[in-house]
Amino acid sequence: MKFNYLIVGAGFFGSVLAERIANELNSKVLVIDKNSHIGGNCYSELDEKSGIEFHRYGTHIFHTSSKKVWDYITRFTEFNSYHHQVLTTHKNKVYQMPINLETINSFYNLNLNPYDAKEFLKKEIEKEGIKDPKNLEEKAISLIGRSLYEALIKSYTFKQWGKDPKELPPSIITRLPLRYNYREDYFVDARWQGIPLEGYTKVFERMLNSPNIHVELNCDYFKYRNDFNVREKIIYTGPIDQYFDYIYGNLEWRTVKFQKELIEIEDYQGTSVMNYGDIEVPYTRIHEPRHLHPERRYTKQKTVIFYEKSEYDPINPYYPINTERNHTLFNQYKELMQKENKVIIGGRLGDYAYYDMDKTILAALKCYEDKICKKNR
Numbered sequence: 246m247k248f249n250y251l252i253v254g255a256g257f258f259g260s261v262l263a264e265r266i267a268n269e270l271n272s273k274v275l276v277i278d279k280n281s282h283i284g285g286n287c288y289s290e291l292d293e294k295s296g297i298e299f300h301r302y303g304t305h306i307f308h309t310s311s312k313k314v315w316d317y318i319t320r321f322t323e324f325n326s327y328h329h330q331v332l333t334t335h336k337n338k339v340y341q342m343p344i345n346l347e348t349i350n351s352f353y354n355l356n357l358n359p360y361d362a363k364e365f366l367k368k369e370i371e372k373e374g375i376k377d378p379k380n381l382e383e384k385a386i387s388l389i390g391r392s393l394y395e396a397l398i399k400s401y402t403f404k405q406w407g408k409d410p411k412e413l414p415p416s417i418i419t420r421l422p423l424r425y426n427y428r429e430d431y432f433v434d435a436r437w438q439g440i441p442l443e444g445y446t447k448v449f450e451r452m453l454n455s456p457n458i459h460v461e462l463n464c465d466y467f468k469y470r471n472d473f474n475v476r477e478k479i480i481y482t483g484p485i486d487q488y489f490d491y492i493y494g495n496l497e498w499r500t501v502k503f504q505k506e507l508i509e510i511e512d513y514q515g516t517s518v519m520n521y522g523d524i525e526v527p528y529t530r531i532h533e534p535r536h537l538h539p540e541r542r543y544t545k546q547k548t549v550i551f552y553e554k555s556e557y558d559p560i561n562p563y564y565p566i567n568t569e570r571n572h573t574l575f576n577q578y579k580e581l582m583q584k585e586n587k588v589i590i591g592g593r594l595g596d597y598a599y600y601d602m603d604k605t606i607l608a609a610l611k612c613y614e615d616k617i618c619k620k621n622r
């Protein structure tokens with residue numbers, strides 16, 4: 246079988262392009278992935294013992310305000326009514342995140358209205374007198390004041406980055422959302438949100454289900470790089486530094502590790518994600534995926550939870566690290582990328598960026614329209 250396009254990576258970026266090329270251009274596509282499954286970082290599977298569906302690489306909530314993305318993705322799935330909320334435990338008390346009026350009142354044991362809460366926090370911030378934050382700690386204090394920072398952000402950040410926030414650049418956080426109302430929806434601006442009714446993997450199965458698409462799993466591009474005979478283009482969605490053999494050095498990533506536990510009760514924590522802000526607690530979050538599908542009739546005898554810990558591990562790229570060094574390095578690789586004629590590099594690993602799923606889908610649709618479709622008209 247001959248292929249016009251080779252797509253490296255069966256995550257959202259690669260799968261959207263494969264689907265468009267196969268169905269709209271009626272062109273043959275080979276999709277390869279080094280994983281043993283499709284779906285990339287969004288892969289979902291069933292826990293054998295409880296029958297509960299979970300996301301292998303961390304809880305994924307779909308949310309978007311782009312009609313283009315929503316119209317596209319809903320061709321492959323319906324969504325349930327799940328709305329995301331984040332809570333954090335500090336000193337055995339649970340607070341709402343991002344910080345809202347309920348968090349402020351509960352933390353300071355007050356009963357302020359929105360206006361008074363704003364004035365109250367303004368004074369807390371002014372007390373510190375930080376005009377030009379030199380590190381992440383100063384930046385956070387200049388945004389929410391010292392007490393809230395020390396309780397809810399400091400140790401959580403330390404556990405996330407493995408470094409004292411004083412040693413981290415202020416650029417890592419651009420803002421800390423503060424709400425002077427009681428809204429507890431995490432994705433407050435999203436017009437649509439939810440979890441695919443039959444899970445994420447089903448979405449990818451449907452996208453890649455075409456006689457024009459052939460999928461090869463457990464297939465590392467770098468092992469067979471010279472064997473592919475591609476007529477049109479290679480679309481590469483792996484790490485950009487690896488594509489160029491790390492000639493300028495490797496981009497740094499923060500990794501999260503998950504440890505699964507089966508518990509013989511119906512509900513462990515009453516919510517899908519609970520943050521742990523205290524340094525004595527060795528994990529950053531606990532995920533309980535049964536809450537992602539309130540519409541399903543899961544067993545009442547069992548639940549699964551996942552302890553999340555953060556690590557530095559360049560082999561398993563999860564979150565890009567927003568430092569000057571990585572920014573400069575990426576720009577060097579980007580210059581090399583611009584010289585490639587036959588290869589398109591994209592997706593979260595190719596762009597060294599944190600993209601939500603909707604942004605990834607939008608970027609893939611744009612890439613199809615600008616770089617593939619136009620050329621074939």
Ligand SMILES: Cc1cc2nc3c(=O)[nH]c(=O)nc-3n(C[C@H](O)[C@H](O)[C@H](O)COP(=O)(O)OP(=O)(O)OC[C@H]3O[C@@H](n4cnc5c(N)ncnc54)[C@H](O)[C@@H]3O)c2cc1C
Pocket residue numbers: 253254255256257258259277278279280284285286287302303304305306307308464465466467482483484501563564591592593594600601602603605
């Ligand atoms: C912990 C975490 C939680 C997240 N939660 C959310 C969320 O709640 N909501 C949301 O909207 N977004 C979330 N995201 C973002 C979401 O995961 C991304 O938007 C999406 O995965 C990007 O798709 P992609 O195709 O660019 O990358 P990926 O899904 O990573 O796909 C890239 C694929 O390329 C393959 N590949 C790499 N190198 C090679 C090679 N050499 N040969 C063959 N194959 C290769 C990989 O195996 C992978 O399958 C989260 C991300 C993380 C890290």
